[in-house]
Amino acid sequence: MKFWSKITQTLTPYIPGEQLNKTGIIKLNTNENPFPPSPKVIEKIKKCVGSQLKKYPDPESSELKNSIANFYGIETNNVFIGNGSDEVLAHAFMAFFKDKKLYFPNITYSFYPVYCKLYEINCQTIPLNKKLEIDINPYLSLDGNIIFPNPNAPTGIGMNLDAIEEILINNPNNLVVVDEAYIDFGGKSAVELTGKYKNLLIIQTFSKSRSLAGMRIGFAIGNAKLIEGLMRVKDSFNSYPLDRLAQAAGKAAIEDKDYFEYTCDEIIKNREWTMSELKIRGIDFLPSKANFIFVKLEDAENMYKKLKARKILVRYFKKTLIDGYLRISIGTKEEMEILVKNIDQIMGV
Amino acid sequence: MKFWSKITQTLTPYIPGEQLNKTGIIKLNTNENPFPPSPKVIEKIKKCVGSQLKKYPDPESSELKNSIANFYGIETNNVFIGNGSDEVLAHAFMAFFKDKKLYFPNITYSFYPVYCKLYEINCQTIPLNKKLEIDINPYLSLDGNIIFPNPNAPTGIGMNLDAIEEILINNPNNLVVVDEAYIDFGGKSAVELTGKYKNLLIIQTFSKSRSLAGMRIGFAIGNAKLIEGLMRVKDSFNSYPLDRLAQAAGKAAIEDKDYFEYTCDEIIKNREWTMSELKIRGIDFLPSKANFIFVKLEDAENMYKKLKARKILVRYFKKTLIDGYLRISIGTKEEMEILVKNIDQIMGV
Structure with missing residues (x-):
């Protein structure tokens, strides 16, 4: 458009993770905290x-x-x-x-x-x-x-x-x-x-x-x-x-500070639990110090889609080097249990 | 500083009106609305x-x-x-x-x-x-x-x-x-x-x-x-x-919409009242369609200081062409009455 500055013409904005705030969705795609604020x-x-x-x-x-x-x-x-x-x-x-x-x-x-x-x-x-x-x-x-x-x-x-x-x-x-x-x-x-x-x-x-x-x-x-x-x-x-x-x-x-430390500890525990469950299943992932895990899968895009169909939202990046991974945010223990159960069902375990 | 970009070195930031939110101050300097939100x-x-x-x-x-x-x-x-x-x-x-x-x-x-x-x-x-x-x-x-x-x-x-x-x-x-x-x-x-x-x-x-x-x-x-x-x-x-x-x-x-129209009407009424009071006193001002009046004074800076000493905050711009004016936000009727009374006292009426 003629009124756009040259820079505006060339911009390719950042695209944040989907914000599907519908009920019944387990949202593990934007690394939000599963705990409410203090x-x-x-x-x-x-x-x-x-x-x-x-x-x-x-x-x-x-x-x-x-x-x-x-x-x-x-x-x-x-x-x-x-x-x-x-x-x-x-x-x-x-x-x-x-x-x-x-x-x-x-x-x-x-x-x-x-x-x-x-x-x-x-x-x-x-x-x-x-x-x-x-x-x-x-x-x-x-x-x-x-x-x-x-x-x-x-x-x-x-x-x-x-x-x-x-x-x-x-x-x-x-x-x-x-x-x-x-x-x-x-x-x-x-x-x-x-x-x-x-x-x-x-x-x-x-x-x-x-x-x-x-x-x-x-x-x-x-x-x-x-x-x-x-x-x-x-x-x-x-x-x-x-x-x-x-x-x-x-x-x-x-x-x-107490609430902060408690909720961080819980998330770390849930992350470690999830990693151990993935390990048991032979699923590979990178060692995480964050509130998410980067999980390697044979067909990451397919898993992303199948999880989404089951109302579990994770993040998939269609990008060279990392398109074989899913980034999964750490939710509550219950949410992580549902995630693992659904991965099992999708993989036909 | 060596880490500042060239632009950062040259910036002269905008300075907003003073935010003295102390109690007892009549704040007519940043064109806020005197009415609370709906x-x-x-x-x-x-x-x-x-x-x-x-x-x-x-x-x-x-x-x-x-x-x-x-x-x-x-x-x-x-x-x-x-x-x-x-x-x-x-x-x-x-x-x-x-x-x-x-x-x-x-x-x-x-x-x-x-x-x-x-x-x-x-x-x-x-x-x-x-x-x-x-x-x-x-x-x-x-x-x-x-x-x-x-x-x-x-x-x-x-x-x-x-x-x-x-x-x-x-x-x-x-x-x-x-x-x-x-x-x-x-x-x-x-x-x-x-x-x-x-x-x-x-x-x-x-x-x-x-x-x-x-x-x-x-x-x-x-x-x-x-x-x-x-x-x-x-x-x-x-x-x-x-x-x-x-x-x-x-x-x-x-x-x-009702609350919006009501509060805008009240502010306009207070503005018109204030302008008529200034006019009675022979004080000049520009015709305003805003929630403030730009008032011409012989010594605007002095009036600004004297009003501030009396806990009434208005805005003075030390800038050629407009340094003979004060910008006075329209407050409640009561605040405008106090303002006019104080102007009278300062001018020795």
């Missing part, structure tokens, strides 16, 4: 629903920022808040990645190349190794910035902090963004390295381990100058990214 | 606060989109939803304004030049006339796209549809974006022209006339191809811009 979150939101919604929210989300800083034992000027981690990522791409080459794994969160198109960033992918792990060797001494998720998506494979530190030490002039969307399910966060390395930015979300995908809250942690860069972009885009209820919900969620 | 909005949000917040929201905000389409008697593919109208504006600048020159009034919403810096858009301002109105003559047959608010901000002066139509007819190859943030307080919306003119995009917000500044909801209306352009940018930035509660709140707000 009761304290629900209570807090209800308290905030009233006449004050006529007023603008705090543009800085200061109280939420404070609570996140307290949780991690850092300062508030090391925290940036956004409307979901996708918005935080978008701002990071604009704030830091525009002028240099950007490197990321060839198999990873498929939104990264989309941001690159939007902001005209020159990007290059680095292949995973044969085990579908991120091999850190190609990431040492690069001539550009770096982004990768830990654990990686959709493989679920985690990286230890020593490996991340080696990448940081060997790229002093490059920014390294670690996307920790799934870190709370058994991985170790690199937040503790942000004090030591000025070239490290961590991005996290409330959509997975905090059961708040429906409220759109993401954040970044890094040194104060990196946070200031993000603030500059945010304040040139939208002064008030989080509404009043999202700010309140986020604060209550991060302060309820 | 009781139906409050009720609807409360119903949605529960376990479903663990699930992603509808990425398309389909139900809200339907309700807006119904309200205006248009199709859903003529509606785009964003996280406040600031986000909708940002996406419009990226989707449509990147490749050509952009024109807007020299006195207008101060976020426009900020977006231009962020997206490296070449912009040129067109002076208001001596009465601080938008004179349409310079806007006929331009060599670039056009954006202006109707009514304009911070003047509050409205433009009639004939004038807008003349701009549209004389710029068939340029996109004209009309920012209708304040249209519901006595102006006439150009939505009815969107069916006829493919070069027209309307942007509106729930922050003013719908009493939902705290929930961050904005939208655009235009022909389906323009909406598709916005969708492409949005889906390359953040799939889920509105959380579940914002979507529900917006739907309930737009469906409660």
Whole structure:
């Protein structure tokens, strides 16, 4: 269309997992948390629903920022808040990645190349190794910035902090963004390295381990100058990214550490149970530190379709190297039992 | 900082009005609505606060989109939803304004030049006339796209549809974006022209006339191809811009037409009352079609400071041509009475 900018003409947007919120569907396709948000979150939101919604929210989300800083034992000027981690990522791409080459794994969160198109960033992918792990060797001494998720998506494979530190030490002039969307399910966060390395930015979300995908809250942690860069972009885009209820919900969620730990533990248990059941059946999968398992199947697309016909939604990526896998989110124990039962029936066991 | 992109280095972010939400302050500085959201909005949000917040929201905000389409008697593919109208504006600048020159009034919403810096858009301002109105003559047959608010901000002066139509007819190859943030307080919306003119995009917000500044909801209306352009940018930035509660709140707000009309009428009455009181005192102001009045004073900065000392917050812009004015939002009748009384006391009447 003649009014579209050149960039708009070339965009191929990110496609999120299907959002079929019909009743009776077991939804294991977008890595949501099977547990509801903490009761304290629900209570807090209800308290905030009233006449004050006529007023603008705090543009800085200061109280939420404070609570996140307290949780991690850092300062508030090391925290940036956004409307979901996708918005935080978008701002990071604009704030830091525009002028240099950007490197990321060839198999990873498929939104990264989309941001690159939007902001005209020159990007290059680095292949995973044969085990579908991120091999850190190609990431040492690069001539550009770096982004990768830990654990990686959709493989679920985690990286230890020593490996991340080696990448940081060997790229002093490059920014390294670690996307920790799934870190709370058994991985170790690199937040503790942000004090030591000025070239490290961590991005996290409330959509997975905090059961708040429906409220759109993401954040970044890094040194104060990196946070200031993000603030500059945010304040040139939208002064008030989080509404009043999202700010309140986020604060209550991060302060309820017991509930957070309990629900993460349960999900890890369900993941381990599911992996052991798959193993018994001789079904292969990658070692997961996330709230999903990347499962290898002879005909993954067919299994995806057959599960869908049985009202179980998982994610299938029609993409070279990973089209033999299904990404299955970890639901409740009951949901995982139904999944395994249905796989058995489909495979004719 | 070495990790900041060149653009980030040059950004001078938009600065919103002060958000001093202390008790006892009369806040007439950010054009919020003095009335709470409709009781139906409050009720609807409360119903949605529960376990479903663990699930992603509808990425398309389909139900809200339907309700807006119904309200205006248009199709859903003529509606785009964003996280406040600031986000909708940002996406419009990226989707449509990147490749050509952009024109807007020299006195207008101060976020426009900020977006231009962020997206490296070449912009040129067109002076208001001596009465601080938008004179349409310079806007006929331009060599670039056009954006202006109707009514304009911070003047509050409205433009009639004939004038807008003349701009549209004389710029068939340029996109004209009309920012209708304040249209519901006595102006006439150009939505009815969107069916006829493919070069027209309307942007509106729930922050003013719908009493939902705290929930961050904005939208655009235009022909389906323009909406598709916005969708492409949005889906390359953040799939889920509105959380579940914002979507529900917006739907309930737009469906409660009676409450909307009642509160808009009351604000218009309060505005007319305030203007007549200012007139009695010989205080000059611009004719307003918005929920604020742009008031001319001998020493506007001093009046701003003195009102602030008396816990009345209004907006002062330290900027050539308008530094002799204060922008005063229309509050409740009681708030406007207190304002007038305090102006009297400060002026020693």
